Each structure stands twice: as structure tokens, then as C-alpha cells.
Amino acid sequence: MKTEEMKQVFARPQALNPVQTHFCPGCQHGVIHRLVAQAMDAFDIQGQTIGVASVGCSVFLYGYFGIDVIEAPHGRAPAVATGAKRVHPRRPVFTYQGDGDLAAIGTSEILHTANRGEPITVIFVNNTTYGMTGGQMAPTTLPSQKTSTSPYGRDESKDGYPIKMTEILAGLEGTAYAARVAVDTPQRVIQAGKAIKKAFQTQVEDNRFAFVEVLSTCPTNWGMNPLEANARVAEEMIPYFPLGVFKDVSA
Amino acid sequence: MNHDVFMAGFGGQGVLLIGNLLAYATILEGNNASYFPAYGVEKRGGAANCTVVMSDGAVGSPVVGEPEAALLMNPAAMEQFYPRVRKGGMALLNSSLIEDDGSSRSDLTLVRIPANEMALEIGDSRLVNMVMLGGYVEYSRVVARDALKEALKEVLPERNHRFLPMNHNALEAGAAFVREALA
Amino acid sequence: MTKRLFVKGNEAVAMGALEAGCRYYFGYPITPQSDIPEYISREMPALGGEFIQAESEIASINMLLGASACGARAMTSSSSPGISLKQEGISYMAGSECPGLIVNISRSGPGLGGIDASQADYFQATKGGGHGGYHIIVLAPASVQEMYDLTMHAFDLSDRYRVPAMILADAVIGQMKEALDPHPYKAPADLPPKDWALTGSGTREVNKVVKSLYLGVGELEQHNLKLHRKYAQMQEQEVRCEGYELEDAQLVVTAYGSTARIAHTAVRIARREGYKVGLLRPITLFPFPKQAYRDHTANGQKVLCVELNTGQMVDDVRLAVPQAEVDFYGRAPGAGSLPTPEEIFAQIRLHCEVH
Structure with a gap:
């Protein structure tokens, strides 16, 4: 077959830099990064977008996306994004945060940013653990899940319950779009891509606050190989963290 | 020119208003003044006091330990601040509310002024503060009463300007009382 | 000559900030500085700027960080306990070389303390109140006029050096009223352009990053030495x-x-x-x-x-x-x-x- 006859069906998104990531094998940050980049490509906004990186494995956002980036203190990305958005109201602004960052130390910032209806997009990656610091118990760690700081398993009577941020944020007037997705199967990757695109659309076209929670893996800290980790998403996480669109005011 | 005055009473007596007015009038005349308020944490009914320091040069400290003059508008103010008035200074006591005759000190000029009664006579019990201020300005001559009236016009919102004549009367009455008392 | 005004020190800070072109304010109420957000919330809409009463001091300082990273003149104000909460963000701003104004109308402490005047935040302000061994510019006005003048000056210094600046005052200077000559702001002609500020990368080859994380061997040391050279330069040129x-x-x-x-x-x-x-x-x-x-x-x-x-x-x-x-x-x-x-x-x- 001649090469000029070949049809390109898959390519690196424009918004994603042609570099190798530092993520562990089987980690799904890479897939989620690609979906975010594809969403920026879809609206042709790479040249305007300001990303806000959080503290955790996703802190190196600026290395992977070809966009301007502010690195926020732990949990504060939505507040930093608020400041940026007020200065550049026509520029798309998004945060990319993990579960420790958004659902523990940063609960105040995310809640109030959503409640103000700040027109930003928030990508929330939930892998039920603190990845970068070595697998400690997260606010989303599942009941009985063993981590380096819950060596006997999460005990709800003492540690409380895995927090469902999408449901909480969907309950706020300021939130226009809230969805939970996963990237453990090709079909779900496509669904996740649509949700992330919708979350950017909500900001870019409707000037409203949008939130997407992406269930993700952490094979290294879960002590699993990539396949086992991927399987755990459907087996353990989705039953507790149901997928779906919890709020869409445009629907 | 260097003067300072301490004013004290309870919230609602308009202590802070006349402090403001005096400092502003001083500034309108081209001199300098600081107005420093101190009031309770609670917004209403607490003690209210302020210090006004006036100078034709730089105003130094906005707080004064021993004020040159004091306007004392209720018994609590009397009890707390009368002993602090500078030797050779002046105290203006609202005798409508303060029973103490001030005789515990002989080293200052004392004027007892029935400010509540005078205010009522002029037409509004809320004019107590203006009566006291008129009296102080008569004593200190730190600003012209016209400057006070000018300042009052700027401080009062337009819709309240109909009360200006009554306030002017209170300033004048206070001044006349002190003039007579010191004569 | 413009008319002399008779205003509170806190109001003079707000007036000076707006006059100096500050169009972004983020804050949280606390005595004895609430006159500042009250004044700015009243005046900002007509100037086309943004006023946010944030959910916390922490959010306020981080909004300031975000606005500053995008090149805007921006500020926050608070009083001692609130300034303690802001220290994390101040450290990040110092590390990320984000200019911006922080006003501390300090009150007595430690803890909740009281609302009275205090100068007990001197160490916190001048020695780098957060982690990491940095400094911020600290100006101490002693009059209502200086509250106005030094607020403007603080923005200029902060922009020039890309170092956060603080106005450190207390309830005496903040709450007292004096004459103010509200002269117009004039930007120093030699203020460097904010070519580091984020705008959305546009057609640029390299995207801009505002960050404080330096993991490469020797990187952070160099970064810290750069910060300290700026402090030394200020010591030479900016003392008043x-x-x-x-x-x-x-x-x-x-x-x-x-x-x-x-x-x-x-x-x-x-x-x-x-x-x-x-x-x-x-x-x-x-x-x-x-x-x-x-x-x-x-x-x-x-x-x-x-x-x-x-x-x-x-x-x-x-x-x-x-x-x-x-x-x-x-x-x-x-x-x-x-x-x-x-x-x-x-x-x-x-x-x-x-x-």
C-alpha cells in the first residue's frame, strides 16, 4: 500500500507537546491529558487557554500542554483560576486537580468557585489515593481500602466516607455541568472525551462553571499491575462512584 | 497652633460626629488635624470616645495621654477621663447627666453645661453634641464657628440640610453659655 | 490644587490603590480593615474592575496570585489572623515572583487576640512570614497621606522587582482620619514591561509558566540566589x-x-x-x-x-x-x-x- 493513500485516523492533539510523560506505567493521567488536549483542539483554543496546575502528580502540566500555566498551591487551583479568569474573562481557564488536592485540602476553594459560577472548567482526577506522596489515604479512598496511612483499611467509623464531589457540586446553583466518567475501556474513553469537551464548551460558549470527575488508576500505589488496576476501576470504583452526567443545565 | 481635645460619652450621643466635624473644620481652614476614634466592639450603646489633635504644623501623635481639653458627656466618661485632663487645661462637663461637680480638681478650667436641657430647648435632644462642641470652640478658638458650619454642610447629606439652622443654633448656644461662664 | 479630603487611613489605602490602577481586589472581612473592601466594593464597578469577597483569606491570596500571574495590578487586605492564613500564598507568590499588594492593618494577638493596634507582626512581615526563606517589600505608613502615597509606591516597587509588597499599619493609622491630598498617580517611566505575564500562549513558540517548583539539581539554588540578589538590590536602592x-x-x-x-x-x-x-x-x-x-x-x-x-x-x-x-x-x-x-x-x- 502506498503511504499517500493512508488515511490518518489518530494523531497527537495539537495542544499536547511531543514529549514523554513522567507518569508511571498504567497511570491514566496520560489518557486524560490527551482528552483535555483534544477538547482544546476541538474549540481551537490552545492559543488562548490558561491552565492551572495543582500539587500532585499532575503538577507538570506545563511540560505536557502547549499552553500558559500557573502552578497553584495545594488545593488552591480554583482560587488561582478565579483570579486569572477575572483578568482574562475571554480566555478559557481550566484547573486539573487530583483527589487529595480538590477533595481534601481544597474543598473550600472548589465549593465556592463552583458556587460563584466562576466560568472555568475543572478536571478532577480521582484515583482514591495520594499518588505523588506515596499512596496515603485520600478523601476518596474506598471503604476497607489499604493505603500507606490506612494499613488496616479505611475505617468509615473513624476515617469517614469516600467523598462524592460530583454529586456535591451538582447540587450547587453555580454549577452548570457536572459529570463523572472513567477511562478504563475504549468506549468509556470516548464518553469521557465527550464530557470533557462539553465541560470546555460550557465555559467557552455559555460562560459557566463545569466540572468533570475522571476515575483513574494508580497501579504503583495500589500495588497492582496496569491490567489489575484498570480492572479495579469497574470492579470497585464505579459501584461506589457511579458514572453519569449529574447536572447539565443546557440539556 | 497646637491643640488637642478628648471627647467621650456613650454611643448615640454623637461624640464621633463632633470629633469628625472639628477635625474637618480645622482642615478646611488650612491647618492640620487628626481624628482618632475608639469605640467598643459592639456597634451600638457602647462607650464612644475620640481624640482630635489640631496643629498649624505637622500633627504628631493622634493619641494623647493628658488632653488639653475634654468634653465629657456622661458619668462614665467623667469618672474615667476627668482625672486625665492636663493641668491648666479645660473640662466641659455635661451637667445634665453628670452629677459630680468636678470639684476634685482645682488645677483646670471647669465649665458645667446643661447640654441636654439646652438641646431640648433648641428643639431636639440629639443636639447635645453640638452644644458641647460650640462651647469647646468658644473656649479654644481653634476654628471659627463658620468653618464648623461649612464642615457641617459637607458632612450632612443634602436631604438633612433642613436641620442645619437647628445645629447652628446649638453651636451658638453652647458658645454663648461658655462665653458667659468664663467671663 | 485638588481639594484636601478628610478620610480614614484605610480609605486612603483603597483610594491610592485604585488611583495606581489596581483593578482587582480579593478579600475577606476582618476588623479593623473592613473599610478597605467596603470602599473598593463601592468604587470598583464604575472603574470596570473586579471585587471578590472570597470564602477565606486563603482563597483571597490565591486569587491575587492568579490575577498577578496574568499581569494585573491586584491586591488583598486583611488583619493579623487573616494575614497568617495568607502566608502560604505569599510564600508561593514570592517563589513565583508574582508582584501584588498585601495590606495588613494589624491587630493584637497571638491567636484571636483583640482588635486593638499592634506592631507585633513585624517579624512575620519582614522575615518572610511563610516557609522557604524569602522576603517581601514592607512599607510602614505613619499618616493618612502616606497610606495613600505608599500604597502607590508599593505597587511600583512590587512590579519593578517582581516581589510581593506589604503595607504594614495598624488600627491607629487605619482608623484615624486626617487630611489627604489625593494627587494623581504617575507611573515611573522605567517600570519594566510585564512580558512574563500569562496571556494565553497565542502564536508564541514557548508557553509561559508562573511557578515556584524547581526540581533539577542546582535549579532551586540558582532561583533562590536570584531572589536574594533582588533583596540586596532593594537594600541599595529602595530604603526610605x-x-x-x-x-x-x-x-x-x-x-x-x-x-x-x-x-x-x-x-x-x-x-x-x-x-x-x-x-x-x-x-x-x-x-x-x-x-x-x-x-x-x-x-x-x-x-x-x-x-x-x-x-x-x-x-x-x-x-x-x-x-x-x-x-x-x-x-x-x-x-x-x-x-x-x-x-x-x-x-x-x-x-x-x-x-
């Missing part, structure tokens, strides 16, 4: 202080902000009584006017440092003039502990007569 009756003074009283005002009157009383006393008032607390202390103690003059705390700035004075005799008089902040001019005069007399 004011002298009063210093020429023949044998005792140099030194104080900043509210206590400098009180000490000013004390010195005036002392001069009237024939004592050879002067006042040295630092206006920049960081950078600290070390040379002025050297100059005014060169002939064996003694120093009396007066503060509304139990002794903080006095450490910097002693470091500046280790050969000089430096005494301290302070009051621990709290209701009723504001010193009076008479009280400071008594200290002056004591020092002049004992020695």
Missing part, C-alpha cells in the same frame, strides 16, 4: 526613612508607623524641655534602613527603640549598629496598651538623665 530633630541629637528615638507618630510628639515635648533628642522613622521595614542607623550613631549616640510589641524591630536596629547602645521600650499590644506621648517622653527623660 525620615529624620526629625536628629542633627544634634544625643539620643535617637526610633519607631515606625503609629508609635512613630506618638514618639514624634514625645520628642517635641522633650525638645521643649531642652533634651537633645531626635526621631528616626523607618518607612521601609524591608529593606531596612541600616545605613541611617549607622550614620546617626557614628558619634556615640544612643538609640531608644519604641514599639507596640515586646521587642521586634529592635533586633534589626541592634544588627545594624552592633557598636551602639540600643535600648528598648515597648508595650505588649492589647486594649489600653497604646503608649501615650507623655509615657514615651518619660522614657526619653529617663534615658537622658541616667546616662
Whole structure:
């Protein structure tokens, strides 16, 4: 077959830099990064977008996306994004945060940013653990899940319950779009891509606050190989963290 | 020119208003003044006091330990601040509310002024503060009463300007009382 | 000449900020500085700027970080307990070289303390109140006029050096009213353009990043050395202080902000009584006017440092003039502990007569 006859069906998104990531094998940050980049490509906004990186494995956002980036203190990305958005109201602004960052130390910032209806997009990656610091118990760690700081398993009577941020944020007037997705199967990757695109659309076209929670893996800290980790998403996480669109005011 | 005055009473007596007015009038005349308020944490009914320091040069400290003059508008103010008035200074006591005759000190000029009664006579019990201020300005001559009236016009919102004549009367009455008392 | 106004120190800060082109304010209410957000919330809409009453001090400082990273003149204000909450963000701003104004109308502490005037935040302000060994610019106004002027100056310094700046005052300077000559702001002609600020990468080859994380071997050390070179440069070029009756003074009283005002009157009383006393008032607390202390103690003059705390700035004075005799008089902040001019005069007399 001649090469000029070949049809390109898959390519690196424009918004994603042609570099190798530092993520562990089987980690799904890479897939989620690609979906975010594809969403920026879809609206042709790479040249305007300001990303806000959080503290955790996703802190190196600026290395992977070809966009301007502010690195926020732990949990504060939505507040930093608020400041940026007020200065550049026509520029798309998004945060990319993990579960420790958004659902523990940063609960105040995310809640109030959503409640103000700040027109930003928030990508929330939930892998039920603190990845970068070595697998400690997260606010989303599942009941009985063993981590380096819950060596006997999460005990709800003492540690409380895995927090469902999408449901909480969907309950706020300021939130226009809230969805939970996963990237453990090709079909779900496509669904996740649509949700992330919708979350950017909500900001870019409707000037409203949008939130997407992406269930993700952490094979290294879960002590699993990539396949086992991927399987755990459907087996353990989705039953507790149901997928779906919890709020869409445009629907 | 260097003067300072301490004013004290309870919230609602308009202590802070006349402090403001005096400092502003001083500034309108081209001199300098600081107005420093101190009031309770609670917004209403607490003690209210302020210090006004006036100078034709730089105003130094906005707080004064021993004020040159004091306007004392209720018994609590009397009890707390009368002993602090500078030797050779002046105290203006609202005798409508303060029973103490001030005789515990002989080293200052004392004027007892029935400010509540005078205010009522002029037409509004809320004019107590203006009566006291008129009296102080008569004593200190730190600003012209016209400057006070000018300042009052700027401080009062337009819709309240109909009360200006009554306030002017209170300033004048206070001044006349002190003039007579010191004569 | 514009008309002289009669306003509170806090209002003067707000007016100076707006005049200097600050169009972004983020804050949270706390006594005794709420006049600042109240004024700005009233005036900002007509100027087309943004005012956000944030959910916390922490959110406020991070909004400031975000706005600053995008090149805007922006500010926050608070009082001591709130400034403590902001320290994380201030450290990140310092590390990320984000300019911006933080106003601390400080109150007494520790903890909830009280709402009275205090100078007990001197260490926190001047020594880098958060983690990591940085400094911010600290200016200490002593009048309503200076609240206005130094607020403008703070923005200029902060933009010039890409170092956060703080106005450090207290309830005396913030709550008192004085005459204000509200002159128009004039930007220094040589302020560098903010070519580092985020705009959305556009057609640029390289995207801009505002960050404080440096993991490569030697990277962070270089970054810290760069920050410290800026501090050294400020020490050379940006120190401000004011002298009063210093020429023949044998005792140099030194104080900043509210206590400098009180000490000013004390010195005036002392001069009237024939004592050879002067006042040295630092206006920049960081950078600290070390040379002025050297100059005014060169002939064996003694120093009396007066503060509304139990002794903080006095450490910097002693470091500046280790050969000089430096005494301290302070009051621990709290209701009723504001010193009076008479009280400071008594200290002056004591020092002049004992020695």
C-alpha cells in the first residue's frame, strides 16, 4: 500500500507537546491529558487557554500542554483560576486537580468557585489515593481500602466516607455541568472525551462553571499491575462512584 | 497652633460626629488635624470616645495621654477621663447627666453645661453634641464657628440640610453659655 | 490644587490603590480593615474592575496570585489572623515572583487576640512570614497621606522587582482620619514591561509558566540566589526613612508607623524641655534602613527603640549598629496598651538623665 493513500485516523492533539510523560506505567493521567488536549483542539483554543496546575502528580502540566500555566498551591487551583479568569474573562481557564488536592485540602476553594459560577472548567482526577506522596489515604479512598496511612483499611467509623464531589457540586446553583466518567475501556474513553469537551464548551460558549470527575488508576500505589488496576476501576470504583452526567443545565 | 481635645460619652450621643466635624473644620481652614476614634466592639450603646489633635504644623501623635481639653458627656466618661485632663487645661462637663461637680480638681478650667436641657430647648435632644462642641470652640478658638458650619454642610447629606439652622443654633448656644461662664 | 479630603487611613489605602490602577481586589472581612473592601466594593464597578469577597483569606491570596500571574495590578487586605492564613500564598507568590499588594492593618494577638493596634507582626512581615526563606517589600505608613502615597509606591516597587509588597499599619493609622491630598498617580517611566505575564500562549513558540517548583539539581539554588540578589538590590536602592530633630541629637528615638507618630510628639515635648533628642522613622521595614542607623550613631549616640510589641524591630536596629547602645521600650499590644506621648517622653527623660 502506498503511504499517500493512508488515511490518518489518530494523531497527537495539537495542544499536547511531543514529549514523554513522567507518569508511571498504567497511570491514566496520560489518557486524560490527551482528552483535555483534544477538547482544546476541538474549540481551537490552545492559543488562548490558561491552565492551572495543582500539587500532585499532575503538577507538570506545563511540560505536557502547549499552553500558559500557573502552578497553584495545594488545593488552591480554583482560587488561582478565579483570579486569572477575572483578568482574562475571554480566555478559557481550566484547573486539573487530583483527589487529595480538590477533595481534601481544597474543598473550600472548589465549593465556592463552583458556587460563584466562576466560568472555568475543572478536571478532577480521582484515583482514591495520594499518588505523588506515596499512596496515603485520600478523601476518596474506598471503604476497607489499604493505603500507606490506612494499613488496616479505611475505617468509615473513624476515617469517614469516600467523598462524592460530583454529586456535591451538582447540587450547587453555580454549577452548570457536572459529570463523572472513567477511562478504563475504549468506549468509556470516548464518553469521557465527550464530557470533557462539553465541560470546555460550557465555559467557552455559555460562560459557566463545569466540572468533570475522571476515575483513574494508580497501579504503583495500589500495588497492582496496569491490567489489575484498570480492572479495579469497574470492579470497585464505579459501584461506589457511579458514572453519569449529574447536572447539565443546557440539556 | 497646637491643640488637642478628648471627647467621650456613650454611643448615640454623637461624640464621633463632633470629633469628625472639628477635625474637618480645622482642615478646611488650612491647618492640620487628626481624628482618632475608639469605640467598643459592639456597634451600638457602647462607650464612644475620640481624640482630635489640631496643629498649624505637622500633627504628631493622634493619641494623647493628658488632653488639653475634654468634653465629657456622661458619668462614665467623667469618672474615667476627668482625672486625665492636663493641668491648666479645660473640662466641659455635661451637667445634665453628670452629677459630680468636678470639684476634685482645682488645677483646670471647669465649665458645667446643661447640654441636654439646652438641646431640648433648641428643639431636639440629639443636639447635645453640638452644644458641647460650640462651647469647646468658644473656649479654644481653634476654628471659627463658620468653618464648623461649612464642615457641617459637607458632612450632612443634602436631604438633612433642613436641620442645619437647628445645629447652628446649638453651636451658638453652647458658645454663648461658655462665653458667659468664663467671663 | 485638588481639594484636601478628610478620610480614614484605610480609605486612603483603597483610594491610592485604585488611583495606581489596581483593578482587582480579593478579600475577606476582618476588623479593623473592613473599610478597605467596603470602599473598593463601592468604587470598583464604575472603574470596570473586579471585587471578590472570597470564602477565606486563603482563597483571597490565591486569587491575587492568579490575577498577578496574568499581569494585573491586584491586591488583598486583611488583619493579623487573616494575614497568617495568607502566608502560604505569599510564600508561593514570592517563589513565583508574582508582584501584588498585601495590606495588613494589624491587630493584637497571638491567636484571636483583640482588635486593638499592634506592631507585633513585624517579624512575620519582614522575615518572610511563610516557609522557604524569602522576603517581601514592607512599607510602614505613619499618616493618612502616606497610606495613600505608599500604597502607590508599593505597587511600583512590587512590579519593578517582581516581589510581593506589604503595607504594614495598624488600627491607629487605619482608623484615624486626617487630611489627604489625593494627587494623581504617575507611573515611573522605567517600570519594566510585564512580558512574563500569562496571556494565553497565542502564536508564541514557548508557553509561559508562573511557578515556584524547581526540581533539577542546582535549579532551586540558582532561583533562590536570584531572589536574594533582588533583596540586596532593594537594600541599595529602595530604603526610605525620615529624620526629625536628629542633627544634634544625643539620643535617637526610633519607631515606625503609629508609635512613630506618638514618639514624634514625645520628642517635641522633650525638645521643649531642652533634651537633645531626635526621631528616626523607618518607612521601609524591608529593606531596612541600616545605613541611617549607622550614620546617626557614628558619634556615640544612643538609640531608644519604641514599639507596640515586646521587642521586634529592635533586633534589626541592634544588627545594624552592633557598636551602639540600643535600648528598648515597648508595650505588649492589647486594649489600653497604646503608649501615650507623655509615657514615651518619660522614657526619653529617663534615658537622658541616667546616662
